[in-house]
Amino acid sequence: FAGTEKTSDLAGKKVIITAGPTREKIDPVRYLTNHSTGKMGYAIAEAARQMGANVVLITGPVALAPPQGVQTVAVESAEDMYRAVLDRYDEADIVIKTAAVADYKPKTVYDHKLKKQIGGQTLELERTKDILLELGKQKKNQLLVGFAAETENVEEYARRKLQKKNADMIVANNVKLEGAGFGTDTNIVTIFKQDGSAVKLPMMPKIEVARYLLEEIAKEIKRDRI
Ligand code: CTP
Ligand code: CA
Numbered sequence: 001f002a003g004t005e006k007t008s009d010l011a012g013k014k015v016i017i018t019a020g021p022t023r024e025k026i027d028p029v030r031y032l033t034n035h036s037t038g039k040m041g042y043a044i045a046e047a048a049r050q051m052g053a054n055v056v057l058i059t060g061p062v063a064l065a066p067p068q069g070v071q072t073v074a075v076e077s078a079e080d081m082y083r084a085v086l087d088r089y090d091e092a093d094i095v096i097k098t099a100a101v102a103d104y105k106p107k108t109v110y111d112h113k114l115k116k117q118i119g120g121q122t123l124e125l126e127r128t129k130d131i132l133l134e135l136g137k138q139k140k141n142q143l144l145v146g147f148a149a150e151t152e153n154v155e156e157y158a159r160r161k162l163q164k165k166n167a168d169m170i171v172a173n174n175v176k177l178e179g180a181g182f183g184t185d186t187n188i189v190t191i192f193k194q195d196g197s198a199v200k201l202p203m204m205p206k207i208e209v210a211r212y213l214l215e216e217i218a219k220e221i222k223r224d225r226i
Contacts, residue, residue, distance in 0.1 A: 009218035011052035016085060016092045017045045018099035018131070020060030022078045026123065027110035034100050035182035038062030040147070040206050041098035045070050047210035051218070053094075058084045060099060078102050078128035085131055089138065094217060096145040097132045104128065136166030143221060145213070148172040149181065158192045168194050168220060171213060179203040191216055 019041020158172035175181030
């Protein structure tokens with residue numbers, strides 16, 4: 001073999017990874033978004049590729065270079081991401097939903113720039129589609145992994161998301177902790193699994209978090225196939 005690639009339990013597996021924030025348009029010059037930078041999702045895409053997986057990275061707008069050897073699909077809104085993921089869901093073995101999808105979008109998208117007025121302005125918002133929830137409903141043999149960004153009651157909220165979204169794992173992080181969450185190069189996560197167990201990882205670089213997570217996923221897939 002040339003290069004550094006080694007075969008593993010992810011060799012040839014089709015993995016969809018979502019990363020970054022979504023952008024929800026208000027008018028031609030403004031949008032709603034969040035602090036996601038895409039670092040965690042891009043690290044998972046890179047690590048999965050190194051472990052021999054066939055990776056599709058569906059990414060919101062971020063400032064990162066696309067990882068080598070990965071098929072990258074750029075999207076903007078939650079609606080775009082929903083379609084990009086669902087279109088590819090049937091062929092996927094593993095879906096990892098790292099993206100920080102906006103929960104709300106403006107009810108009206110103006111086709112002209114809103115002019116400022118005297119006094120305040122009210123924006124009416126409506127819910128976006130919950131992509132992971134839909135993936136959980138339509139799940140066949142795919143292994144489904146969600147993320148949970150929390151600021152309190154991390155375990156309780158993560159376990160609730162695991163059940164509600166029919167995911168196989170939820171990777172939870174407390175975004176208020178130093179060394180975790182948005183924009184950092186490290187993360188502090190706990191992986192909650194459907195069987196009630198949890199794997200708590202210490203603070204480490206996001207690329208290492210990615211490798212641990214993918215090892216857990218590989219174990220899960222192996223267990224399923226025995
Ligand atoms: N998610 C999604 N589609 C949405 C919102 C969230 O697919 N419209 C996914 C995220 O990609 C993540 C998981 O659901 O994998 C949990 O996201 P999070 O924002 O932590 O949870 P929510 O269910 O949106 O609940 P809340 O924001 O109220 O905590
Ligand atoms: Ca949310």
